[in-house]
Amino acid sequence: MRVRAALTALVTVVAGVVLVAGSASAAPLLSDDFADGDAAGWSTSGGSWSVSGGAYRQSGLSSDARARVGSAAWTDYTVRARVTPAAFNGANRFVAVVARAQSATSYYYVALRSTNAVELKRLVNGTATTLDTAPLTVTVGQSYVVTLTVAGSRLSAAVDGAELVSASDTRFTAGQAGVATYYAGAAFDDVVVETVGSAPPTPTVPPTEPPPAGAADGFASVAALGLSGTTGGAGGPTVTVDTTAELLDAIDTTGPMTIQVSGRITISSKQGVRPNKTIVGIGAAPTIAGGGFDFYRSSNVIVRNLTFVGAEDDAVNVGQESHHIWIDHNTFVAPVDGSIDIVRGADYVTVSWNHFAATDKSMLVSHSDGAASSDVGHLRVTIHHNFFDRSRQRHPRVRFGEPVHVYNNYFLDNELYGVASTMNGGVLVEGNYFSGVPFPCFSAGGYADSGPGRLVQRANVFVDSGPCEVAGTVVEPRTYYPYTLDSAATVPARVTAGAGAGKL
Structure with missing residues (x-):
């Protein structure tokens, strides 16, 4: 039996994958992955419970059903489970995770409702009170990592790593953990209970405060290679350009400069940009047509608020050991080749809040298996908060790079695939929303002629999409920089409202 009163390792459930790390500051109380085929230690009320396929399943659809485990003396703790709704018998049904259970009819619980909501609730002698609620798409057959924390009077619940609901309540101070359904079938797996206070391992680089609004974040903000981050043309003059000649002269100038692009400027192919530049669109519809920007051993450059239309090659090429490049709030339309390529030893790049409008090859990280x-x-x-809007592929396609952090992006109707990690690349896919994507992630099997890569996925939402293929482990981005993860459920609204040119 895999229920244990004490563990020597902290077990963390991430998007259906059980990861085991070193001992943490708080004591784990229980872990059950049901791999041994039984549910010893659990007590049930209602429903039809069984263990099969490495999960604890409730198949009855005609009543309430509950399963409880652990000690009535447990006080402050977190209970976490991988929850997969199997069927809802009627409207407004739910599956749930339970804490501080006094009996089969009195406890706190967090419910995933068939009405596309998550609710934090209190049940007293069978009478339910809603303490907090938030919208959440709840899909039959999709797995959710659901966490309910009870610490003193504070109650909070998270889904796929993002806290969605919280409240203060003093009715119950101790009790068992558990899972439940209401006129619904579900599978429960990887149940972990641990005392409040555990934390992930300390990053090798301590996190700092998030950057202020309008400043580079992610890898572009990291102090490395002689730079304290990416500041672009700060400290230099500001010029406004509205002709091809003016733009080409400005980007070829030595020294820091802020280059304001006004109107539509047509250039050919890819034009080189020297270090320490901010290139930003101003006014109505600033556009670069026919060509794009090329970074060759360049650094400390910001490209913002521009629409790139019909580039005859790549719209933005970050190559040949260029570093500290921030590509933010741009729109990419119909490039002949890639929208953004990051290749040939480039480093410390952030791609944020861009709109890839029905592009083909959206983003390439490393150009060749031989590189x-x-x-x-x-x-x-x-790569964060980008809108991959009916774009076909490469969101991104990665070789060798690690970590490539793909978080809080909106993937909509991507015909070929979402993210591909190949050639031992290391990609973290986190908190994204995939809708209508047949192949959200490739990794273990490689892609096309490229060998396999490594990919970890967590806290993502998949709607009308296939599975995300995972493999191996990846260096945590938090060892380089701090970031705040939005709930994946909020990503479509937030990204469509904020991504692209004209939305600074």
Whole structure:
């Protein structure tokens, strides 16, 4: 039996994968992955409970059903489980995780409702009171990592790593943990109970306060390679350009400069940009047409608030050991090749809040399977809050780079695939929303002719999408920089409202 009163390792459930780390500051109380085929130590009330396929399943659909475990003396703790709704018998049904259970009819619980909501509730002698609620898409057959924390009078619940509901209540101070359904079938797995206070391992680089609004974040903010982050043209003059000649002269100027692009400027192919530049669109519809920007051993450059249309090659190419490049709030339309390439030993790049409007090859990280000599140990890239809007592929396609942090992006109807990690790349896919994506992630099997990569996924939402293929482990981005993860459920609204040119 895998229920244990004490553990020597902290077990963390992330998007259906059980990860075991070193001992933490708080004592784990219980862990059950049901891999031994039984549910010894659990007591049930109502429903039809069984263990099969490595999960604890409740298949009855005609009543309430509850299963409890642990000690009535447990006080402040977190209970976490991987919850997969199997069926809802009618409207407004739910599956739930339970804490501080006094009996089969008195406890706190967090419910995933068929009405697309998450609710934090108190049940007293069978009478329920809602303490807090939030919207959440709840899909039959999709797994959710549901966490309920009870600490003193504070109650909080998270889904896929993002806290969604919280409240203060003093009715119950101690009790068992458990799971429950209401006229619904479900599978419960990887149940972990641990005392409040546990934390992930301390990063090798202590986190700092998040950057102020308008400043680079992610890898572009990291102090490395002689720079304290990415500041672009700060400290230099500001010029406004509205002709091809003015733009090309400005980006070829030595020294810091802020270049304000006004109107539509047509350029050919990819034009080189020297270090220490901010290139930012101003006014109505600032556009770069026909060509794009090329970074060759360049650094400390910001590209913001521009629409790139019809680039005859790549719209933005970050290459040849360029570093500290921030590509933010741009729109990419119909490039002949890629929207953004990050290749040939480039490093410390952030791609944020961009709109890829029905592009084909959206983003490439490393250009070739034969580029190990230039790319291994480089290509650290952050990709967040981008709208991959019916774009076909490469969101991104990665070789060698680690970590490539893909978080809080909105993937909509991507025809070929979402993210591909190949050639031993290390990619963390976190807190994204995938809708209508047949292949959200490739990794273990490689992609096309490229060998396998490593990919960890957690806290993502998949709607009308296939599974995300995972493999191996990946260096945590938090060892380099701090960040705040939005709930994946909020990503479509937030990203569509804020991503792209004209939305600074």
